[in-house]
Amino acid sequence: MPDDRARQEFAVDLAEAEKAVADSLPAAAEYIRAPIGTLTAHEGFGAALGHSPAANSAQTVYAGFTDYLAGRLSRTAEVTEATADALADILALYRRADGQG
DSSP: OOOOHHHHEEEEEEHHHHIIIIIIHHHHHHHHHHHHHTTTTOOOOGGGGGOOHHHHHHHHHHHHHHHHHHHHHHHHHHHHHHHHHHHHHHHHHHHHTTTTT
16 A cells, blocks of 8 residues: 555646646647648749749649648647547546546
């Protein structure tokens, strides 16, 4: 049976983990997703550069690159949310094991 000091230290860790589940990880996922709309907007150069083959090629390559970045950011946000969900499950397990829930 752990002593009282060990229980207090463990409770502090659980409280910090709960903050991560409720606040930090969801906020991180939100910040990670924030630029996705801008990256996938693909506004292009329009008439500013005319219909230059080089400009058209650059636009196409850039659109592919920004789509790739947006996809990576989206996946990172999904993993961040999955981490929060897994941590919530771990916390629930610890609470049950400790007789708290």
